[in-house]
Amino acid sequence: MxxxxxxxxxxxxxxxxxxxxxxxxxxxxxxxxxxxxxxSACGLPYYIEGNFEDYRxxxxxxxxxxxxxxxxxxxxxxxxxxxxxxxxxxxxxxxxxxxxxxxxxxxxxxxxxRPVIPQIRNVDLNNVFTVRKIEDGIAIRKKAEESSNAVIIGGGYIGIEMLEALVRQNVRTTLIEYAPTIMQNFDDDMSELILVELNKISGERFEILTSEIATEFSGDNSGVKLVRTGSGKEIPVDFAVICAGVxxxxxxxxxxxxxxxxxxxxxxxxxxxxxxxxxxxxxxxxxxxxxxxxxxxxxxxxxxxxxxxxxxxxxxCGGNETFDGVLGSAVTRCLNLSMSMTGLTEKKARTLGIEPVSVTVTKNDKVGYMPDVNNITLKLIADKNTGKLLGCQGVGAGDADKRVNTVTSALLAGLTAEEFFKNDLTYAPPFSPTIDPLLNAAQILSEKFSAYTES
Ligand SMILES: Cc1cc2nc3c(=O)[nH]c(=O)nc-3n(C[C@H](O)[C@H](O)[C@H](O)COP(=O)(O)OP(=O)(O)OC[C@H]3O[C@@H](n4cnc5c(N)ncnc54)[C@H](O)[C@@H]3O)c2cc1C
Known part of the structure; x- marks a missing residue:
C-alpha cells in the first residue's frame, strides 16, 4: 500500500x-x-522570548x-x-x-x-515578519535581540503571545488592532477586561492601540523604519510582526x-x-x-x-475510529495574564439563534491569606431555554484555566448549571477558596434558572 x-x-x-x-x-x-x-509552531513565541537557546x-x-x-x-x-x-x-x-x-x-x-497579510502599503519591506515556520522564529528572535522598537499588527492570540515575547526581549512594542478590543474570540466584556488588565501592567514596555489601523510601512533597502496609522500616528520601528490571523x-x-x-x-x-x-x-x-x-x-x-x-x-489504514469534533477550548497567556475559554461565547450563541444567560464572577483563585493569591474572572454561560451549560471564559493572573478545563467535561456530558453546581471540586488553601469560584458562578447561574421557573 x-x-x-x-x-x-x-x-x-x-x-x-x-x-x-x-x-x-x-x-x-x-x-x-x-x-x-x-x-511545534506553538512554541515559537516562547523561543523568540528567550526561554531556551536552541530552536531545535x-x-x-x-x-x-x-x-x-x-x-x-x-x-x-x-x-x-x-x-x-x-x-x-x-x-x-x-x-x-x-x-x-x-x-x-x-x-x-x-x-x-497560512498567515493573512493585510493590505498595508510596503508590507513586503525587509524586517516585516509573519510567524508560522521555524525560519520565522529564528529571524524574529535574532532581530528582537538587536532591536529597541517593534510593532505587532493584530491582537488575536498569536499577537498577544508575540507581545509577551518581544516585551521579554526588552523591545518596546506597539500592538495595533483595528477592532475596538483585542482577543475578539472572547465576549466583548471579557475582551475589554483583558485590555484593561494588560494596560495596567504595560508600564513603559508596551502600548496597545485599538480602533487603529496600520496603513503604511515606510523604510529603505535595509528594512522597515516607520509605521503610519489611519489616525495619523507615525511609529518608529526596527521591525514589525504581522499577526492578522490565518x-x-x-x-x-x-x-x-x-x-x-x-x-x-x-x-x-x-x-x-x-x-x-x-x-x-x-x-x-x-x-x-x-x-x-x-x-x-x-x-x-x-x-x-x-x-x-x-x-x-x-x-x-482501514480502521474505524472517529473524531467527533471540538468544544472550542483554547488558552493563552500574555505576561502574567492568562485567558482561556471553552464552548460558546454569548455572542457566538446569539449568532446560532440560542438565547444565552450568563454569570460573571471575580474572585480569589486561592484562599486570601496565601502569598500567591490572585484574582480571576470567570464567565459561565448557559442556554436560557434548556439550562444546559454552553461555555466558560476565564481571565486573570490566577489559575483561571483549570476552572475552564473543568467546564469542558460538563459540556461533553451536557450538564445543566444546576447539575454542574453539585460538582465535588478539590479544596485546600493553596489551590482554591473553600467554595471554588467556578461553583460560585454555577450557583448564581442555577439560581437565575430557579427564578425563571418560579416567575
Ligand atoms: C505562533 C503560533 C502559536 C500557536 N500556538 C498554539 C497553541 O498554543 N495551541 C494550539 O493548539 N495551537 C497553536 N498554534 C496553531 C498550531 O500551530 C497549528 O494549529 C498547527 O501547526 C496546525 O498543524 P497542521 O499540520 O494542520 O498545519 P501547518 O502547521 O500549517 O503545517 C502545514 C505544512 O504543510 C506545508 N504545505 C502547505 N502547502 C503545501 C503543499 N501544497 N505541498 C506541500 N506542503 C505544503 C506547509 O509549509 C506546512 O509545513 C499556534 C500557531 C502559531 C503559528
Missing part, C-alpha cells in the same frame, strides 16, 4: 507516524514545501528519525496538483526546476494554514474537486474522509464539528490537528 501525505507539521507528521505503526509494510511518503517537519528543541522528530522508521520525508517538495482520476499527485521540487508525479493508494492532505490552504484540494465546507475550509466526515474516495484531510486545512451545537467551525489549533492526523491515518 502506498500512502502519500502532503504537509508535515502537526497533522501530517502525526498521520505518518500513526500509519506506519498500523501498517508497518506500507510505503509512506511525506511531501512538504517546508524546510522542517514535525515541529521545537523539533519533535527529525527527517532522519522518520527515515529510520521507514517513513520517507521529502522536504522542499510542493504538491501542486492532485489527479484523483489516476490517483497521482504532481510534485514540484523547489529550487530544482523539476516536477514529477507520484502515485498513491491513499492520500492524506495536511497542508495547514486562512486555510484549501486551493490544491478545491482544484481537485474536493468539497469545501460552510466555513471555507475542507469538508470532511468524522473519519476525516473527503468527498473523493481514498483522499483524507486533517489539521488546519479542515473544518470541525462544534460538539455543543453540532454546527461547523474552523478552529486551527495544534491540539485539533494532532487528533485529526491520527484519525486520518487510522481511516486510511
Amino acid at each position: 502506498k500512502i502519500v501525505i502532503l504537509g508535515g507539521v502537526a497533522a501530517g507528521a502525526k498521520a505518518a507516524a500513526k500509519a506506519k505503526r498500523l501498517l508497518p509494510d506500507a510505503q509512506i511518503d511525506l511531501y512538504t514545501d517546508d524546510t522542517h517537519v514535525s515541529y 528543541l521545537l523539533l519533535v522528530r527529525s527527517p532522519g528519525e522518520f527515515e529510520q522508521d521507514g517513513i520517507h520525508i521529502h522536504l522542499k517538495n510542493r504538491a501542486v496538483k492532485i489527479l484523483s482520476s489516476t490517483k497521482q499527485v504532481l510534485i514540484e521540487a523547489l529550487g530544482e526546476n523539476r516536477a514529477f508525479l507520484v502515485d498513491y493508494d491513499k492520500l492524506i492532505i495536511a497542508v495547514g494554514a 486562512k486555510p490552504n484549501i486551493e490544491i484540494a478545491r482544484d481537485a474537486g474536493i468539497m469545501l465546507g460552510e466555513t471555507g475550509a475542507i469538508k470532511v466526515n468524522k473519519r476525516m474522509e473527503t468527498n473523493i474516495p481514498d483522499i483524507y484531510a486533517c489539521g488546519d486545512c479542515v473544518e470541525e464539528n462544534l460538539i455543543v451545537t453540532n454546527t461547523k467551525i474552523w478552529l486551527p489549533l495544534g491540539t485539533n490537528a494532532n487528533k485529526e492526523g491520527r484519525i486520518a491515518a487510522i481511516s486510511a
Whole structure:
C-alpha cells in the first residue's frame, strides 16, 4: 500500500507516524514545501522570548528519525496538483526546476494554514515578519535581540503571545488592532477586561492601540523604519510582526474537486474522509464539528490537528475510529495574564439563534491569606431555554484555566448549571477558596434558572 501525505507539521507528521505503526509494510511518503517537519509552531513565541537557546528543541522528530522508521520525508517538495482520476499527485521540487508525479493508494492532505497579510502599503519591506515556520522564529528572535522598537499588527492570540515575547526581549512594542478590543474570540466584556488588565501592567514596555489601523510601512533597502496609522500616528520601528490571523490552504484540494465546507475550509466526515474516495484531510486545512451545537467551525489549533492526523491515518489504514469534533477550548497567556475559554461565547450563541444567560464572577483563585493569591474572572454561560451549560471564559493572573478545563467535561456530558453546581471540586488553601469560584458562578447561574421557573 502506498500512502502519500502532503504537509508535515502537526497533522501530517502525526498521520505518518500513526500509519506506519498500523501498517508497518506500507510505503509512506511525506511531501512538504517546508524546510522542517514535525515541529511545534506553538512554541515559537516562547523561543523568540528567550526561554531556551536552541530552536531545535521545537523539533519533535527529525527527517532522519522518520527515515529510520521507514517513513520517507521529502522536504522542499510542493504538491501542486492532485489527479484523483489516476490517483497521482504532481510534485514540484523547489529550487530544482523539476516536477514529477507520484502515485498513491491513499492520500492524506495536511497542508495547514497560512498567515493573512493585510493590505498595508510596503508590507513586503525587509524586517516585516509573519510567524508560522521555524525560519520565522529564528529571524524574529535574532532581530528582537538587536532591536529597541517593534510593532505587532493584530491582537488575536498569536499577537498577544508575540507581545509577551518581544516585551521579554526588552523591545518596546506597539500592538495595533483595528477592532475596538483585542482577543475578539472572547465576549466583548471579557475582551475589554483583558485590555484593561494588560494596560495596567504595560508600564513603559508596551502600548496597545485599538480602533487603529496600520496603513503604511515606510523604510529603505535595509528594512522597515516607520509605521503610519489611519489616525495619523507615525511609529518608529526596527521591525514589525504581522499577526492578522490565518486562512486555510484549501486551493490544491478545491482544484481537485474536493468539497469545501460552510466555513471555507475542507469538508470532511468524522473519519476525516473527503468527498473523493481514498483522499483524507486533517489539521488546519479542515473544518470541525462544534460538539455543543453540532454546527461547523474552523478552529486551527495544534491540539485539533494532532487528533485529526491520527484519525486520518487510522481511516486510511482501514480502521474505524472517529473524531467527533471540538468544544472550542483554547488558552493563552500574555505576561502574567492568562485567558482561556471553552464552548460558546454569548455572542457566538446569539449568532446560532440560542438565547444565552450568563454569570460573571471575580474572585480569589486561592484562599486570601496565601502569598500567591490572585484574582480571576470567570464567565459561565448557559442556554436560557434548556439550562444546559454552553461555555466558560476565564481571565486573570490566577489559575483561571483549570476552572475552564473543568467546564469542558460538563459540556461533553451536557450538564445543566444546576447539575454542574453539585460538582465535588478539590479544596485546600493553596489551590482554591473553600467554595471554588467556578461553583460560585454555577450557583448564581442555577439560581437565575430557579427564578425563571418560579416567575
Ligand atoms: C505562533 C503560533 C502559536 C500557536 N500556538 C498554539 C497553541 O498554543 N495551541 C494550539 O493548539 N495551537 C497553536 N498554534 C496553531 C498550531 O500551530 C497549528 O494549529 C498547527 O501547526 C496546525 O498543524 P497542521 O499540520 O494542520 O498545519 P501547518 O502547521 O500549517 O503545517 C502545514 C505544512 O504543510 C506545508 N504545505 C502547505 N502547502 C503545501 C503543499 N501544497 N505541498 C506541500 N506542503 C505544503 C506547509 O509549509 C506546512 O509545513 C499556534 C500557531 C502559531 C503559528
